[in-house]
Amino acid sequence: AKKIVILGGGQAGAQAIQSLRMGGYEGELTLIGDEPSLPYQRPPLSKAYMKGEFAEERLFFKPAAWYEDNKVELILSTPASRIDRKNQIVEMAHGAHVEYDALVIATGSRPRSLPLDGADLENVHDLRGLSDVERIQPQMVEGRNMVIIGAGYIGLEAAAVARQMGLSATVLEMAPRVLARVTSPVMSEFYEAEHRRQGVDIRTNARLARLEGKDGKVTAAILEDGTSLPADLVLVGIGILPNEELANEAGIACNNGILVDRDARTSDPRIFAAGDCASRPLVHYGRSSRLESVHNAIEQGKLAAAAILGKPRPPEDCPWFWSDQYDLKLQIAGLSQGYDQIVVRGSPEDRKFAAFYLKNGTLIAVDAVNSAPEFLASKKLIMMGAKVEPDTLSDTTVSMKDIAA
Numbered sequence: 001a002k003k004i005v006i007l008g009g010g011q012a013g014a015q016a017i018q019s020l021r022m023g024g025y026e027g028e029l030t031l032i033g034d035e036p037s038l039p040y041q042r043p044p045l046s047k048a049y050m051k052g053e054f055a056e057e058r059l060f061f062k063p064a065a066w067y068e069d070n071k072v073e074l075i076l077s078t079p080a081s082r083i084d085r086k087n088q089i090v091e092m093a094h095g096a097h098v099e100y101d102a103l104v105i106a107t108g109s110r111p112r113s114l115p116l117d118g119a120d121l122e123n124v125h126d127l128r129g130l131s132d133v134e135r136i137q138p139q140m141v142e143g144r145n146m147v148i149i150g151a152g153y154i155g156l157e158a159a160a161v162a163r164q165m166g167l168s169a170t171v172l173e174m175a176p177r178v179l180a181r182v183t184s185p186v187m188s189e190f191y192e193a194e195h196r197r198q199g200v201d202i203r204t205n206a207r208l209a210r211l212e213g214k215d216g217k218v219t220a221a222i223l224e225d226g227t228s229l230p231a232d233l234v235l236v237g238i239g240i241l242p243n244e245e246l247a248n249e250a251g252i253a254c255n256n257g258i259l260v261d262r263d264a265r266t267s268d269p270r271i272f273a274a275g276d277c278a279s280r281p282l283v284h285y286g287r288s289s290r291l292e293s294v295h296n297a298i299e300q301g302k303l304a305a306a307a308i309l310g311k312p313r314p315p316e317d318c319p320w321f322w323s324d325q326y327d328l329k330l331q332i333a334g335l336s337q338g339y340d341q342i343v344v345r346g347s348p349e350d351r352k353f354a355a356f357y358l359k360n361g362t363l364i365a366v367d368a369v370n371s372a373p374e375f376l377a378s379k380k381l382i383m384m385g386a387k388v389e390p391d392t393l394s395d396t397t398v399s400m401k402d403i404a405a
C-alpha cells in the first residue's frame with residue numbers, strides 16, 4: 001500500500017499506526033479522529049484519572065512530537081462521514097476527503113443511551129471519553145449524591161471512585177445481580193458485598209422509571225415502585241454499541257460489529273476493522289464476537305498492520321481484561337460463557353481468590369481477584385485448550401506454575 005488511512009484515533013487506531021511504522025511502512029499515513037485530543041487510553045477514565053490521581057499526559061499513547069517524527073498526518077476534531085469504496089476515499093464532515101490504498105476502521109463504540117424521561121437533564125452523564133470526565137469530575141464533590149445506572153465494570157469502578165472521594169453512591173441495576181452480563185454469581189456476590197461494605201447503596205432488580213429535575217438539572221431518580229432517590233449527578237453505564245454505521249452504509253458486511261477475518265480484514269479486501277467496532281473470529285472458542293477490551297484493540301491493530309504489510313500473522317492471545325475497584329485488582333482471562341463448572345481457589349474472605357470456569361473439563365476462563373499467578377497460568381492453559389482436574393485447581397498447596405507446567 002502507498003497510502004494508508006486510519007479511521008478513529010483510539011486504542012486500536014493508535015496501535016495500527018505504531019505497528020505500521022515499526023513494521024517498516026514508509027508510505028503516507030493519515031489518522032482521522034473526531035476527538036480533539038491525541039490518541040489516549042480509556043481505562044484510567046473510570047479509575048485513577050477520575051479520582052485525580054493520574055496525570056493527563058500519561059493518558060496519551062505518544063506525544064505530539066512522535067507523530068511528527070514518524071510522519072503521521074493527524075486530522076483531529078474531524079468526523080469521517082462516508083466511505084466511498086469505489087473511488088477509495090474517505091469523506092469528512094467538512095467536505096474534504098482523503099484517498100486510501102488500505103483503510104483501517106477503528107471507530108470504537110458509543111454508550112447506549114438511557115431510553116427514559118429525564119435522560120437529557122443536566123448533570124446526567126455518559127462515560128466514554130476525556131471530555132466526559134471533564135464534565136463529571138468537577139461535580140464529584142464530597143457529600144453529593146451520585147446515582148449510577150448500570151452495575152457493569154464502568155458503573156462499579158465509578159462507584160468505588162465516588163466513595164473514595166466522599167460522595168454517597170447509589171447503583172441501580174435492573175438484573176438480579178451486579179456484573180450479570182459478564183461474570184458468574186460467585187463474583188457478583190463478592191463485588192456486591194464489597195461495595196455495600198464500602199457504603200455503596202446497591203439496588204438490584206431496580207426498575208428505573210425516569211429522572212426528575214429542577215431548572216433543567218437532575219434532582220432525583222424515580223423507580224417504578226415510586227421510590228425517589230436524590231441525585232446531584234447521574235452516571236449512565238448501560239453498555240455500548242459498535243460504531244459500524246460508516247461501514248454498513250458503504251456495504252461492508254456487519255452483524256453487531258463489522259465482520260472481519262483472522263487478519264482483521266472486512267468483506268472489502270482493502271478495508272480492515274479493529275477494536276470495539278469489529279466482530280472477529282475467537283480462535284480459542286470457535287465462534288465470532290465483538291470484544292470490548294484494550295487487549296482486543298491492540299491485538300487487532302497489530303493483525304491489521306501485519307496483513308496490510310503482507311507479514312506473517314502475529315499470534316492471537318486468549319482474550320483478557322481487568323478492572324480496578326478499591327484495592328481489588330480483578331484480572332480476567334478467557335470468556336466464561338457456556339461454562340458447566342466453577343472451581344474456586346482461595347477464599348473471597350481473604351480478598352484474594354480465583355474462580356475458574358470449565359466446560360467439559362477444559363479450562364475456558366478465570367476471574368482472578370488479587371491473584372496474578374492464577375491469571376497468568378490460566379491464560380497459558382486456556383490457549384493450550386488444557387483439561388485440568390478441579391481438585392488440583394482448588395488445591396492452594398499446588399502452585400499455579402506447576403499446574404500450568
Ligand code: FAD
Pocket residue numbers: 007008009010011012013032033034035041042043044045046078079080081106107108109127128129154243246274275276277291292293294295297320321322323324
Ligand atoms: P476507542 O478507543 O473508543 O477509539 C475509537 C475512536 O474513534 C474514538 O476516538 C472515537 O471518537 C473515534 N470515532 C468514532 N467515529 C468516528 C468517525 N466517524 N470519524 C472519526 N473518528 C471517529 N478495557 C480494558 O481492557 N480494561 C479496562 O479496565 C477498561 N476500562 C475502561 C474504562 C472506560 C471508562 C472505558 C470507556 C473503556 C474501558 N475499557 C477497558 C475498554 C477499552 O477502553 C476499549 O475496548 C478500547 O478503547 C477500544 O479501542 P478502540 O480503538 O476500538 O475504540
